[in-house]
Amino acid sequence: MTDILLVSNMMPHIQEALEARHTLHRLYEADDKDAFLASVADKIEGVATMGKADAALIDSLPNLKMIASFGVGYDGVDAAHAASRNVVATNTPDVLNDDVANMAVTFVLTCSRRFSEWERFARDGRWQNEGDPPLARAINGRKVGILGLGRIGKDIARKLEVFGCVIGYHGRSQQADQAYEFYDSLTDMARDCDFLIAICPGGEATRGIVNQQVLEALGPDGTFINVARGSVHDEDALVDALASGRLGHAGLDVFAAEPKIPERLRALDNVTLQPHQGSATVETRRAMGDLVANNLLNFFDGKGAITPVAECADIR
Ligand code: NAP
Numbered sequence: 676m677t678d679i680l681l682v683s684n685m686m687p688h689i690q691e692a693l694e695a696r697h698t699l700h701r702l703y704e705a706d707d708k709d710a711f712l713a714s715v716a717d718k719i720e721g722v723a724t725m726g727k728a729d730a731a732l733i734d735s736l737p738n739l740k741m742i743a744s745f746g747v748g749y750d751g752v753d754a755a756h757a758a759s760r761n762v763v764a765t766n767t768p769d770v771l772n773d774d775v776a777n778m779a780v781t782f783v784l785t786c787s788r789r790f791s792e793w794e795r796f797a798r799d800g801r802w803q804n805e806g807d808p809p810l811a812r813a814i815n816g817r818k819v820g821i822l823g824l825g826r827i828g829k830d831i832a833r834k835l836e837v838f839g840c841v842i843g844y845h846g847r848s849q850q851a852d853q854a855y856e857f858y859d860s861l862t863d864m865a866r867d868c869d870f871l872i873a874i875c876p877g878g879e880a881t882r883g884i885v886n887q888q889v890l891e892a893l894g895p896d897g898t899f900i901n902v903a904r905g906s907v908h909d910e911d912a913l914v915d916a917l918a919s920g921r922l923g924h925a926g927l928d929v930f931a932a933e934p935k936i937p938e939r940l941r942a943l944d945n946v947t948l949q950p951h952q953g954s955a956t957v958e959t960r961r962a963m964g965d966l967v968a969n970n971l972l973n974f975f976d977g978k979g980a981i982t983p984v985a986e987c988a989d990i991r
């Protein structure tokens with residue numbers, strides 16, 4: 676039996692799987708979190724979290740060996756610090772590729788067909804008074820730039836090729852095994868594209884890289900889609916570009932200060948919004964939860980973590 680700290684309230688099937696073999700301590704239920712943490716800190720060897728574990732938490736647990744985080748993005752987990760303390764951090768890659776890619780494809784379709792605008796137009800009874808709305812745009816033959824051609828980015832590319840889209844990508848380096856056009860400049864890719872889809876990690880390295888220059892390069896006929904992290908776009912620049920028409924449309928699943936969405940953004944017609952739902956299907960969330968639990972169970976059975984993050988890949 677190992678003592679595991681639940682930082683956040685995790686799905687019931689995760690808690691049941693862990694509780695059958697280990698002792699759980701629920702930090703999220705404590706009124707005085709500091710006092711609770713101090714009372715259990717010495718015995719905690721594992722942490723389960725919904726994407727957050729900072730250096731202070733890691734340092735408060737002297738016998739910590741493993742952090743299992745729910746979600747593939749781990750910008751809220753200080754993985755470098757964990758590695759420096761010989762603590763393994765894990766995430767939940769691959770099991771969510773299909774659903775997150777489907778969300779990106781849905782944005783491409785709904786933004787190009789102005790689906791939410793015309794849905795409101797029909798619902799509000801405007802059709803009978805104003806006649807047909809303006810024509811939308813086709814996606815066949817149009818160019819899509821993918822910022823982050825990783826596990827999910829490749830799935831998005833494959834799916835959009837079926838719709839006849841032409842794919843380009845930007846990342847820190849060209850991938851020798853990929854035939855898609857590589858851009859070493861994000862601005863150049865935005866200038867060449869009708870759609871720019873962000874699906875790279877969040878964190879300091881990508882903070883605000885979709886800035887005013889990139890959005891204006893995408894232009895009045897362009898659409899920006901973000902299914903990565905809200906930190907990747909400059910949200911003030913994005914709202915200004917959409918409001919002034921210097922950017923045509925945006926499809927956003929993620930925001931700078933979730934769950935808050937700026938009122939100026941919510942008021943715009945040329946934006947399609949989702950409350951961070953990329954992986955939010957019963958099937959995918961179940962698989963992500965299984966992976967969180969199995970990472971902890973495997974590790975504390977002495978069989979090693981299943982999906983350690985890159986920073987922790989060499990820790991045993
Ligand atoms: P991945 O396989 O690690 O792919 C990440 C891609 O981003 C790689 O192609 C990488 O290419 C590129 N990249 C990394 N750092 C970069 C930088 N500084 N500048 C430009 N490109 C960079 O990750 P994944 O599994 O596809 O997931 C990607 C991200 O999607 C996650 O980290 C998460 O934030 C987000 N996500 C969101 C949702 C949602 O619900 N909306 C769900 C799942 C994931 P290079 O190494 O060549 O730069």
Ligand code: 8YV
Binds near residue numbers: 726746747953
């Ligand atoms: C998370 C995500 O599951 O995997 C990620 O990186 O962003 C989502 O799939 C979600 O943030 C959980 O709250």
